[in-house]
Amino acid sequence: MNEIGRFGLWISGRHWPAGPAAIAEAAAEIEALGYGSVWIGSSPADDLALPEAVLAATTRLVVGTSIVDIWRSDPKTLSAATARLRSAFPGRFYLGLGMGHAPAVEATGRQYVRPLSKLRAFLADLVDVPAEERLLAALGPKALELASTSAAGALPYLVPAAHTADARRILGPDNLLIPEQKIFLGSDPATARTVGRRGTAIYLNLPNYTNNLRRYGLTDDDFAGEGSDRWVNTLVAWGDDEMVRARVEEHFTAGADHVALQVLSANPAPQLPMPEIRAAARIFLS
Template structure:
């Protein structure tokens, strides 16, 4: 794989423009700003069309999915799509996979049972995708153990640095560990927490995340309503540049190889926050 440096960018696929030229322009700027990787979330489709477009518009940027939902994807289609990206952009794509969440799975008419077994079976069907090109969205110990044996590493999402330390211990020293970290550059508590709640409220009703965060001191009180201040402050690094940079650095101290920054904006519009992405590049990449 290409050298991805220390910092990448996490974005939801739903925030990308529909226009192909606009996608290419945004991806090229993200690479030119100095981000080493781009992780596309929001359960991207197994045709991998958006990762392909981002790769086609760039020369060095490493692109990954964070994550493809195994309950909504076909392994044969995914293998073929991954081969297309491998052939067209060698060393520049990671297939991030995850077990999804009960509410979304059950909305499709499936039963969310034995998700880890489902992931193991799905990986077994991806025979044509080498383990070194796969990453797993692992939170709990068993999922992290699977990442240590069946993937290049783990993509923990919505986690504090204490989880990064635990993940490194389980993964061992040689696997990639790339946690996602939400950031907001701004010192007004009300503005920062409003943006933070907008970026995290959806996860309050997803037990995979809340159960994991109980391990790190959060309680039912933190998960009530739109989330407590402690909920936001645990999951969003906000403040001035020095404060935010120090919070992100905690992941490296805990054993991360790379951090995928999810840059939040005070603007509620569902779009790529390019102004804030540029500002974050000044803090982390200049």
């Protein structure tokens, strides 16, 4: 696998531009800024068309999914797409997989039961995807244990640095640990919390996340409404440049190999926040 350095970007699939030329232009600039990886979120399709477009526009950038939802995906389609990317872009793609969330699964009329068993079975069906080229969106101890034995490591999402320390202990010293961290480059508390709530409110009704965060001191009071100040402060690194950099460094101190930065913007439009991505590059990559 290509060297990915310390910092990458987590970007929702919904925020990428629609046209192939615009995707290519953005991907090329992200690579030129010095980021080592891009992680495409919001359950990218199992044909892996968007990761392929980003890979095709770059020469060294490592691209991963964060994550493909196993409830919405076909393992044969996913295996074939992964093989296509591995052949065209050797050493530059990680298949990130996850168990999804009960509300989304149940909205389709299915029951969200035994998700970890579902993930194990899905992994068994990915016969053409080597374990060293896949990562799991593991939060709890059992999922992290599975990531340590059946994948190259873990992609924890929406976690504080204390979770990173626990994940490293469970994964052991050799597996990859790549947490996502939301950042907002701004010191005004009201603005930062408004932006932070906009970027995190969707997760308040997803028990996989809230149950995990209870392990780190958050309570029902923090999950009420649009989330408490403590909810935002736990999940979003905000402040001046030094404050944000120090918060991100906590993940490395706790054992992370790489951090996927999700750069939040004060602009509420669902678009690629390139001005903020450039500003973050000056802080983390200069």
